[in-house]
Each structure stands twice: as C-alpha cells, then as structure tokens.
Amino acid sequence: MTSLSLKNIKKAFGRTEVIRGIDLEIEDGEFVVFVGPSGCGKSTLLRMIAGLEDVTSGDLFIGGKRVNEVQPAKRGVAMVFQSYALYPHLNVRDNMGFGLKVRGEKPAAIVARVEEAAETLQLGPLLDRFPRELSGGQRQRVAIGRAICGNPDVFLFDEPLSNLDAELRVHMRAEIAALHKRLANTMVYVTHDQIEAMTLADKIVVLRGGQIEQVGTPRDLYNNPANVFVAQFIGSPKMNILPGAFVAERLSAGGIYVPAGKVVGMRPEHLHVAGMDDAVLNGRVVLAEYTGAGSLLHVDVGGGETVLVTHEGQDEPPNGDNIALGIDRENVHILTPA
Secondary structure, eight states: OOOEEEEEEEEEEETTTEEEEEEEETTTEEEEEOOOOOOOSSSHHHHHTTTTTOOOOEEEETTTTEOOOOOGGGGEEEEEEESSOOOTTTTTHHHHHHHHHHTOOOHHHHHHHHHHHHHHOOOGGGGTTTTGGSSHHHHHHHHHHHHTTTOHHHEESSSTTTTTTTTHHHHHHHHHHHHHHHOOEEEEEEESSHHHHHHOOOOOEETTEEEEEEEEHHHHHHHHHSSHHHHHHHHSSSOOEEEHHHHHHHHTTTTTOTTTTOOEOOGGGEEEEOOOGGGGGEEEEEEEEEEESEEEEEEEEEEEEEEEEEESSSSSOOOOOOOEEEEGGOOOOOEEEO
C-alpha cells in the first residue's frame, strides 16, 4: 500500500518561504492533481515528494515510511517532466530501459519490462526509432514508458502536457487516465490547467501562495468552492462574482439572504435570458461570442459590473440589446472574498 502523507511541510529558499505548512493525505491508488497559478508552489511541492528538493521542516511519508532524508532513487517514485528528457542518441527501446540498465538489471529482465511497458502504451512499432523521428505526443509516451519500466509505487507528473498542441493534449489526457485505470498506482499530477485537473483527478488540491486553499473531488470544488479564489479558478468560463449589496435585494425576494461582507457567485451556465418578472439582473449585451453550440454573452449589468452568460442555441441577442437575466436560486453561491 503506497499512500503519501505530508505533515506541516515547509520549504524556504533563504528567507523566502515558498511552501507554508502543507498538511495533506493521499490515499493508495488515488490520482491527485495539484493545481494553481504560476508561482503557487505546486511544482516545488512535487519535487519535494520526489526528493529533488529538501524539506525545510515537517515530515514527508511514502507508504508509511518517513523519507525526508531518503535519496530520490530509493523512494519508489518515478517522475515525468514537462520536457521529455530523452537521450537523442538512444532509440526508444534503450531510452525506456536506460534506468534499469544503470541499476544493473539483467538484460532479459530489461527486455521484458520494456516490451511490457511498450504494449501498455502502444509503443511497440516505435521501439527502434530515435526521439527525432517521433511526434511530441509519442515522445511524452516514451517518457511515461520509461517511468513505468522502473515499476514505481508512485508516479509524479510535472506539467507533462504543456508542450503539446490542444488536440494532442486532449488525446494524452485520455491516455493518462486510461493508464491510471490499468495500473492503479498512486499518481500525483501538477498542472496550471484547471481543465486537466477536472478531467483527470480523483482529488484536486488547489494551491495559492504556498498554501492549500481547498481539497476535494472535482465536483466538490466546482459545486461548493470554499472562497472566491477557488470559485474563479475552477471552471471555464470562470464564475461571475458580484458584490453582495448589488444583488441582495433581488435575491432576498427569492429567500436568499446575503450577509454583510460576502459576495455572490453565479456560474455563466446557471444564468439565462428571462422575462422581467423572473429577473435577478438587467443589463445590456456588450459582446456575444458565438461558440457553435451557443454563445457566451458579456452583459453590462451596471455599477461597473459585467457578467458572462452561457446562452444555448443559435438565436443569441445582438450586441446592444437590453435583456433580463434569471438564475436558479439553488445555484447561487454566497462566498468569502479572496
């Protein structure tokens, strides 16, 4: 059983503290995604788990064993980086088996492990090619295959898809999800892309400024964000946030009370064009962005506030139209400002 446990983990570079007391439990076999804006500490935290960065203070456990001083090679982890880090002079077969060769594994065992990993990732026809002869997605699969060959207890992914184009990212996301299903290993994945987090994770850890803002399943974070930062980071397009006083009177008519100092969140897909009697907001369409299945409306609701509205169908209101907006009351979020 390979769980991870982080207890009051801190990391400082000189006087600059970048990880500020992280407490986190990752269960055996979970796919956990660290997500957050650039500079939030997610890659540093991953590197600390891998042993590539020292822990300034706190305790790090892998499989119940404290590993603060354990060398990276002895932690039972394998890391897949943003750059593929393949040896250009070695073919796919030798790249995948290189780590095993360095560890002194028998040649027959190396061949068996490489072929097994190649079958898992559908790399068999590519084993004799060199990295220069592969596409970006194929190179990333080779890097993942090299990690699989090491038979690790824990896989660590540091933004592995960020160098790929949009279509290939979608394909590789599906491949990584299928890989986790087949292997059932514990996986920790770092990304700044909340779509990757939502589609891959069993559990998401939202980080900001070296601290955890919220931990939960994708549905938990989407439907019950803890604060404005999480509400706007998770979800695309992001949640609309309005001052409580701006809509308090309208919401109170529907039985929703907005406490002083709170703000109101409404996701674009929960707002809809409505009749005046059902309106929570009134505004003017500033821009209607056609998306194929519908449109994304930018609506000026006064007071210097603009909201986004997901409008289905092909009959979006034109720019400049005055419209009324309604919302299902159960989809209103009362939040603490960021």
